[in-house]
Structure formats: C-alpha cells, structure tokens
Amino acid sequence: MSTQFLKAAGSGDVDRAKELIQHIHFQNKKGESGLHVAIAEGELGMVEFLCNAGANVNLQDKKGGNTTIMLTLAQQPPQYLAILEILLKHQPDLTLKDSTGQTALHLAAQYECVDGVKLLLASKSNLDIPDAKNMTPLLVAVGKRNVGIVDLLLTRSHSIHAVDIKGNSALHWGVASLDMTSFLVSKGAKASVNVLGNSPLHAEALRSDATAAWPTDVAQVLLTSFPEIATLKNAKGKTADQLVGGVEETVTPAPSSAKAKTSAGGGRGRKQHVNNDDDGPSAIAIQNAKAAMMARVKERAQKRRSLIPEEDTDLVEPIKPQDALSPPVANTTSSWTMALIVAVVIAFFAAVYAMLEASAAK
Template identity: 30%
Template sequence: MMMDTAPTIMNPSLAHPPPVASTPVQDAVKACQFGDEDALQELLEPATGRALVDVNDRDAEDVPLLHWAAINDRRGVVKYLLKRGADTCAIGGVLKESALMWAARQGYMTIIVDLLQAGADCLQRNTYGQTALHLAAQRGHVNTVLVVLAAGTPVSSKDSKGFTPLMYATKLRISNVDLIRVLLNYGPSPGVEEKDLEEGNTPLHWAIVGGVQSPYALSPILKAGASLDAANKAGFTPEELALSLGNQGLGGYLKTCRNIPIRARDVPLKRGLFLPLIQLLWCFGFVNTFGCWGCLGGAAGIGATSSLTYKIVQFDANWVPLGVALWSLVLIVASEAAFLWEEQAALRSMATLLPALVTLCFLYKSMATKPGYLAMDPSAREMAINRLAEEGRLNSETLCTTCIVEKTPRSKHCDTCGRCILRFDHHCPFVANCVGQNNHRFFVGFLFFAVVGISSFLWNLYSYGQAECGEWAMWRCVFGHSKFLGCTAILAAYHDVWIGLLLLTHLRMVLINMTTYESIKGRRWVDNTTHGKPFYVRYPTNCFRFFFRPGRESGRMAGAYGRVPTQDLDMMGKKDEDALDSMEGGASRDGGMNANESRVV
C-alpha cells in the first residue's frame, strides 16, 4: 500500500544563498593581484573616513599585500605600496619569505630594483636558509641573479643544506650557459670545490646528476678549477658518478680531461711556437735527402709528434699557428739568402728580404699590442648593472656575462682570450692575439708586407728557373738545384694565395669601416640610410680614421650602432620573455596566484 507523500516546499530565498561579502583585506589582495591601483587607493586612502586597510595588513595565509603585488609583477602597485610605507623586510607565507624573494623566484627584474632601492634586505633567508640569489638561480633568471649580486649577496652563500647558487644552477639549469658564467665569474670565489652537507657533491657532481647532455657544457666549470678527484660521501668522483649513471660518453670525456689538462695555464702553450719549425725541418730534411720517398719520413715525423701537437692545439690560445707563420717567413728569408742571393742581382733579393723583415716587425706589433680590453672596477660594475636593470635593458646584449662589464658599441667577448675586445674584428691564431681597435692596422700591415715579400720571392724563383732551364722546365730546375728550395717554394705559393685573399677582404673592410665580425653578422647591422653600411662615412675618412685615429668614432656612427642592433635585440628579448611568462607565470598575470602556488620551491 502506497502512501501519498506531501512535496517539500523550499524557501526560494534559500535555493541561491546570498554571496558572502568579502573583507577589505581580501579586496586589497585582489587589487594587488590584478594591479588595480585605483581600487587599492580607495581602500588605503578613502575620500571620507579612516582607511579600511593598512599598507602592511596580511591575508588569511599571513601574506602581506606587497608580496602579492611583487609576485604578480604589478610595478605600479608596488611603487604605490612602497610610497605608503610598506615594510620591504616583512616575511610571510609558509616559507617565511620576503617580497624580494617572491619577485626573485619569478624573475621580475624591475620589481627587484624597486624593492632594493626601498631598502629590501637581499641577505634575508627563508625557512630553508635560502636567499633571493638561491631562488633566482633555481629558476635560471640571469638578470635577477646579476641584480641581487650587485646588491651585495655573496656568490658562494650557502643555504641550510649547504647548497650554493652554483650548485642549484648546475643541478637544475646546466644548459643555461650565461647563468653558469655569471656565477663563476662574479667575485673572487665561485665555490667550484664546495660540497653540500647531505650528499657531499660538488657543483660538478650536481651537473652530472642533473643530466647534462653535452660534455662541453662542463667546460666553464672545469676551466674555473673544478677538481676531477673530489669524491662525494658515497665515494664517487665525477668520472665514477657519470659511469655509475650509465653516461659513458661523459665519463670518457672526464677521463680525457684527467689525462690532458683542461685549463690553458696547465699546459706550456709556448712550446707550440717551436713545434712547426721542428716539423717543417724534419719534412724538408727527408725530402732533401731521399727525394719523393722522403715524404713518407716526413709524415712519420709529424705522426710521432701528434700527441704533443694535440696536447697543445686543443686550446684555442695556442702558439702553433703563430709558429707556422713565423717559421714560414724565416724559411723563405733563409732560402732567398742561401740559394738565390748569388744567382741574381742583390737588389732583387733585397726586394724580398726587406718586406720580409718589415712583415716580422708588424707580426710582432700585432701580437704584442693589446687590442683594447673592456674593464670595470666593482663599484662601476654594480652601478652599470643597477642602471641597466632600472632601464629594463639588462640582458646579454648590453652586459657581458663572462667579464661582467657593460658592452660598448662594436665590442664583443672573445672566448679564446677570455676578454671583451673593443671594435672586435676576429681572433687570429697566426698572431696569437685578438685583432681589435688598437692593433687592427698593424695586422693589415702584416698582411700587406707578407704578400709583397712572398710574391717577390716567388718572382725571383720564377726568374731564376726560367733563365736556367726555360719556362716549361722551371720547377724541375728549381728542385734539381735544391729540393729544400723547392719545398720552400711550394709553401710560399700556398701562403701567398690565402694571405692575398685575406688582405683584399680586410682592405675592403677598411674602406667601408666595418669589421670581419660585423660583415659576417651583417644582417643585424643593416641601416637603410647607409645602404647596408651603418658605419660608412667616406672612403678617405674611413681610411684616415683606421690608420691614424683608431677608436674615434663619430657620434652618428656610434649612435647608428646603438640604434640598429641593440633595439632590435632588446625587442626580440622582450618577446622571448613574454612568451616565457605566458607559459610559466600566466596565472599570476591573468588572475592572481594563490599562496600555495607561489611558494613552490
């Protein structure tokens, strides 16, 4: 038997309960998250009555207003709160972090500059003992790391686990070469041999644990003096750790580094100056004694010295190419003086000997003259970093992350020399020096007189062979007179061709006032007003400034350089940063971020 059940009559007003009214603090937090400065001002400075919210009030999760504005990159709100007297050293959240730490984790450079100028303490630590520098290094924010370092944070500071910023960078961001370079080169003690307290790993160990893909990514750490024999608490050296993780390629590379020093100062590079002389004399001697069969003996001699050659030429800053250039000239001069002086007029031989001697002088000047280095003392460096950061122009195009100096127009860092070069042209191994602002003219003189001297030697050799044996039997006559002279002739002809082409290239660069590097990267320096030649004035003016007033650019030219590449690159960098923000921090910009999301370490 079914019973009728009366329907339950609900109160219509209870079907949709009225929304709970938000508190003034919640409204202030939302205003900070969304950057609503007007709404925040109405809460802090109402037109009538007393303020509904204090500038240092906190939400239910113990997070101050300044933190929410900083982590969401609301610079206008941050400046307003600082003007109203917000406490820059206040800590909040689960990890007890300051607003500076929240901004450092997100990489908001301009916010960090504002907080530091307002008195924020860059040495404050969270519950894990981490500073803003540790948090920025974890996320790979190079610009933030530079600003925090310039504020006075020690580069080798440790957290409660003994981790340094370099350890976090090698463990989590080993592919970020600029970050590694900044931490290695900023300050006298990069901490490459420091060990953490838990596992006893050095930064090199953590790079291997972090899954480094390319062995050459470890090169900056090894060059900074990282030990290959340091063992962690498990007893593993970096090489053994790589092998235990199954990375045979990396283990083999570290074994090679153990047998062949990785740092240039550990190898007597100047031995390379005499190595080509020994090899050339060995080959020439065998050919002179045994004829064509002597080539086999020459090849055997070069093979016997291959291990020493590799030990030296693996470094970019070696003297082997310099030895090739020097001893080639010496052999040409010696051949002219020994074999051709008596066979022809002395005046004709002097046409070879004098340019060759002048070439040696210009070779010495190109090698011994400093090309012009960029350098900054620590105080000027910090001022430059702060100025560029405040202007929003702190990036790898305006500051060298290896030398930690502000770049000037037409300067570039040379990885071989390890310095920033003024008006960088290229690094020439044949003069064992960079070709830059102060020695480029000497280098062009070296090329010019080398071509004149070698061409004169070949002409004298041609005239001698033609007079003795006729035009078609000339080379047979030369080798018949002396096999040593014939080998020297082949070497001279080879040098004359490539040096002549190089000379023509540099003379063209002199005329249009450009460098080799700018020519290779020409698309980045194109200025429509100068038909693709941003530094061109007039041919005579360009030549005069190059040879007699090096380094004195006109204001229009310097401005053109700064205008064309720098702004374009800054714009490209801005687009990249926006794309990164949209992927990693879009929630913070669009609708704010809750306290738990913002405190992920």
C-alpha cells in the first residue's frame, strides 16, 4: 500500500492520499517520499496537503541526497516558486547538503533562480556555506556570470573574498565576463593569487585568444584597479603577458579524494579539459554548457517519470538507445538456398529408400 501512496501523491489524488496517510513518511528504494514525487510532478495541491499533514520536508533521496527544496530548485516543475514558498513555511533545514556538499542556495545560484535565491535569503539563515570543493553560493553565481544573484548574496554579507579549494577567488572566476569583473572590483574584490600563484590577470591571459589584442577589456580593468599585478610572477616564474593564449593550468589538479561529478540523470553532471575537472576559472564556458545539459537531462527525466510501484520498477527492462534505433535483423538465408537444402535432403532419403528396396529384393 505504501507504493499506492506514492501513486496518489504523483497523480494529485488527495482523497486517495488521505486514505493512505499512514505512509506519509515512506521512502521507496530511491529514497523518494510522497512529497518528492508530488514535487517532481508539479502537484501544488498535493504538496500543500502533505506539508500540512506533517510530511518531513528534510527527507533526502538516495541518488543525490536531495531534499524536497533541492529537488524543487533543480527540476523547477510547474509552479515551482509556489511550491518553494509552501516548503519554506514548514521550517526546512537549509543548511543540509547533498552528496556533493551543495546546499539549496548553491542550486538556486547554479540554476540562476533569482526568485528562489530571494526566498531562501529571506529565511534569515546563514547560508554562506562552502560545498565539498569549497565553492560558496557566491562563487557559483560568479561562475554563472549572474550579477543580479551575486549582488543579492553580497547584500546578505556573503564574503566576496571567499576562495575555492584551489585558491581561486571571485575575480578568478569572474574574468570570463567584463560586467562581472567590473562589478566585483566595484564591490571591493581583491586580486589575490591561487595555489599556483596565478592572479586573476594570469587567469584572463590563459583564457584569452593568442591572436587577439592584449590586454583585453577585462585585463585593462584589472590592471587599472591592481597595477601591481602587471609584473607579478606565478609559481613558475611567469607573468600574465607570458601566458597569453597559453595552456598552463590555472589551478592545481583536484585531490585524489575529491569525488568527481559525472554527467547523468542524477545529477549534477559535469569533459575533459586541462585540469580533468571543472574547478578552474578557465573552464567556465564548459561549466555553463554542463549546466544547460544538466537541465535538459532533468527535464527528460521528469517527463519519463513513471508511477509504477517501486517493487515493480526493477522488473521493467529499459530499452537501450541502440536497441530502439536498430532495425530487426533480416534472415540471411535466401529462399533458393532453402529450396536446395530441401532437395538434397529429399534426394538423400530417396537414395536410402532405393538401397533398402534393392537389399530386400535380393
């Protein structure tokens, strides 16, 4: 009956859900509760009913450790802002982290949900929390080049001087955008160096086109604000001018203990580049493409979502793409070959019969 409750939650059948309300805290093999299912299907009325009935808004699924609020922000189902408002009325723990160490605010910044960021910040909780790679929500927003979200976070005292696990600051991440670089400088960002001794100017040099004019507009903003970095040498003794259009790493490789994210339906997927991960500012373009891909994957996953009871889903064999696209294999034996084989068989038995007849006559 517990799976019937999930069916009711996903279909918005409040009357049926009331009959099975004793299963309100049930989680299937994937860790999904009725509230998770209702959110994924965009069932606003069901979400409100379940929350008022005492559903635990902090339950996390097993695939990515997503709470109901994280799921809302990542999938953005129909009426997701209204769903988010309902969830926030029931005292969710916004400091909870998913399997990658990200909070709900990280996801709101990642998916550039400005209204979602506003709602989360209105909770008055301290959400300036780093993820497993020491990325704060502000650094994520800078990487997405979303000045509006960065401004919102700064108004809530989110540190502009935060650095990721490789020492990259907001300015390191921001050099991909002239507007972002100018904005960060105006807000007091400093031109610090990362673990390789690279300043934001080094990062801009590495991402610039060797055939284009140097300094770029971004480089000029940095040089005007921080003239001392013009001659600053990194750990390899190179200035930014010597790295223009180069391939030298802007950050160190991720520690072996760091768990890489993979591109899949679970989630927050992540392509090969110089650092073999997506941590460096030189990979911002890749990260943006990744985010778009993740959104498409989540959209497809939502459309595919089935209300088959959890006990039955393991019996359903998914169709592999190659199987769906491959035409049936044709019979390679031609009709004339088959006729010849039949004739040979008949002749063989005729010869045997003749031999038996001859033996009998003797």
